Amino acid sequence: xxxxxxxxxxxxxEWVLVDGDVALVGITDHAQEELTDVVFVxxxxxxxxxxxxxxxxxxxxxxxxxxxxxxxxxxxxxxNEDLSDDPxxxxxxxxxxxWIYKISxxxxxxxxxxxxxxxxxxxxx
Amino acid sequence: xxxxxxxxxxxSTHEELGGKMVPFAGWEMPVQYSSIMQEHxxxxxxxxIFDISHMGEVFITGPAAGERLNALLTxxxxxxxxxxxxxxxxxxxQGGVIDDLILYRSGEDSYFAVIxxxxxxxxxxxxxxxxxxxxxxFRNESDDWSAMAVQGPHAADIFSQVLPDMELPPRNGIxxxxxxxxxRTGYTGEDGFEFFSPHDVAAEWFKKFIAAGAEPCGLGCRDxxxxxxxxxxxxxxxxxxxxxxxxxxxxxxxxxxxxxxxxEILVKQKADxxxxxxxxxxxxxxxxxxxxxxxxxxxQGEVIGELTSGVFSPSLKSGIGMAYLPIDHTKIGTDVCxxxxxxxxxxxxxxxxxxxxx
Numbered sequence: 164x165x166x167x168x169x170x171x172x173x174x175x176x177e178w179v180l181v182d183g184d185v186a187l188v189g190i191t192d193h194a195q196e197e198l199t200d201v202v203f204v205x206x207x208x209x210x211x212x213x214x215x216x217x218x219x220x221x222x223x224x225x226x227x228x229x230x231x232x233x234x235x236x237x238x239x240x241x242x243n244e245d246l247s248d249d250p251x252x253x254x255x256x257x258x259x260x261x262w263i264y265k266i267s268x269x270x271x272x273x274x275x276x277x278x279x280x281x282x283x284x285x286x287x288x
Numbered sequence: 289x290x291x292x293x294x295x296x297x298x299x300s301t302h303e304e305l306g307g308k309m310v311p312f313a314g315w316e317m318p319v320q321y322s323s324i325m326q327e328h329x330x331x332x333x334x335x336x337i338f339d340i341s342h343m344g345e346v347f348i349t350g351p352a353a354g355e356r357l358n359a360l361l362t363x364x365x366x367x368x369x370x371x372x373x374x375x376x377x378x379x380x381x382q383g384g385v386i387d388d389l390i391l392y393r394s395g396e397d398s399y400f401a402v403i404x405x406x407x408x409x410x411x412x413x414x415x416x417x418x419x420x421x422x423x424x425x426f427r428n429e430s431d432d433w434s435a436m437a438v439q440g441p442h443a444a445d446i447f448s449q450v451l452p453d454m455e456l457p458p459r460n461g462i463x464x465x466x467x468x469x470x471x472r473t474g475y476t477g478e479d480g481f482e483f484f485s486p487h488d489v490a491a492e493w494f495k496k497f498i499a500a501g502a503e504p505c506g507l508g509c510r511d512x513x514x515x516x517x518x519x520x521x522x523x524x525x526x527x528x529x530x531x532x533x534x535x536x537x538x539x540x541x542x543x544x545x546x547x548x549x550x551x552e553i554l555v556k557q558k559a560d561x562x563x564x565x566x567x568x569x570x571x572x573x574x575x576x577x578x579x580x581x582x583x584x585x586x587x588q589g590e591v592i593g594e595l596t597s598g599v600f601s602p603s604l605k606s607g608i609g610m611a612y613l614p615i616d617h618t619k620i621g622t623d624v625c626x627x628x629x630x631x632x633x634x635x636x637x638x639x640x641x642x643x644x645x646x
Contacts, residue, residue: 200323200602202325202577202600205631223576223600225324225328225509225512225599225600226508228576228577228579247574
């Protein structure tokens with residue numbers, strides 16, 4: 164199971180990469196493996212503001228639909244439009260081309276409180 | 289009610305093979321081993337093997353067996369020759385579907401039927417009541433048999449590798465030999481067979497078929513495979529409130545031969561004309577995968593029904609589903625919409641099967 168060192172994690176199996184005042188968010192390798200073949204992604208709405216934990220979109224496999232959550236509170240500043248054409252990017256490259264959205268960081272404390280890689284590894288084991 | 293979940297004789301084999309176990313119809317069954325998409329493709333292109341031990345097996349024997357079965361089931365049992373099987377339906381007095389099943393005639397006065405797992409408790413007393421008596425012995429042996437379905441274009445090759453001394457019966461045929469029952473049928477739209485054995489040898493056979501090239505497959509792709517070819521699932525697409533004529537299964541209902549339970553209602557319904565019918569629906573573009581219970585709307589935005597089944601078709605790469613719609617919306621090509629989380633995805637009423645071989 165791939166759990167990169169440079170990321171933070173949520174208990175909803177999202178990863179967060181901090182880039183200045185914006186966070187890049189996707190779902191973890193573990194999550195994509197549990198979901199298996201992603202066949203549809205309902206992307207978050209751009210420019211919309213969410214509270215941490217709000218459902219912002221949906222990832223669907225053949226088997227089931229799973230919500231994607233706001234990893235932190237903030238405004239959605241960009242979404243990965245490539246996923247509309249090729250949802251399987253989430254399976255192929257969950258930490259790279261399979262990223263889902265960028266959200267503004269409103270509260271540093273929320274980012275700090277996210278799980279470290281070691282904690283997330285414990286969480287999923 | 290006793291809610292203890294049952295395990296098949298193949299349970300530990302599924303765990304060894306990495307099967308993800310889920311509850312289904314009172315049984316703990318593998319939903320997938322690798323991925324639904326991969327397993328689905330294996331069945332369409334090569335061969336897959338499914339544990340179907342949860343399904344029920346009943347035996348009906350005796351000089352009056354054929355006649356008694358013909359008075360209970362919709363298809364014409366008198367047309368069933370020895371060694372062959374037929375898809376048929378068992379109705380209640382209102383003409384609603386209690387279960388869909390395959391009835392095989394294994395001898396002059398010997399019949400074998402495979403019934404749905406979720407229906408065993410409903411079917412057995414009903415069959416007992418209508419079949420058992422003078423000249424007929426009815427036995428429910430659902431607890432005594434393990435079963436697996438080997439499905440896909442390579443299934444016949446795999447059969448001859450594993451059982452070189454046996455001949456696979458012809459399409460819809462049945463063979464009973466050495467304590468095994470082999471039926472050339474399935475629920476995937478592919479060639480294949482269902483294989484019934486005693487529990488103690490089930491894992492051994494399952495592994496032999498895998499070693500010969502069958503990929504273990506779970507209930508996840510069983511559902512996507514059957515839906516692609518438009519096979520109904522009882523409990524989802526069929527119910528006791530719906531007649532087989534409404535379900536589009538008229539081909540398996542013989543209204544011009546012997547009387548069977550529920551027939552009068554069907555005769556009347558046919559004469560009066562159907563008010564609703566089960567149709568196939570396919571997305572015209574991309575969209576969130578359709579799933580059971582999503583609302584079906586007319587092109588004008590009026591809710592006209594709900595999906596009884598729905599899936600993202602791995603073979604067609606498109607959303608497909610089935611729904612009962614009012615008869616004036618059932619013409620092939622009718623525009624409809626599927627509503628998913630407040631969004632509407634355009635779709636059309638299409639001919640079943642959705643997927644046709646090559």
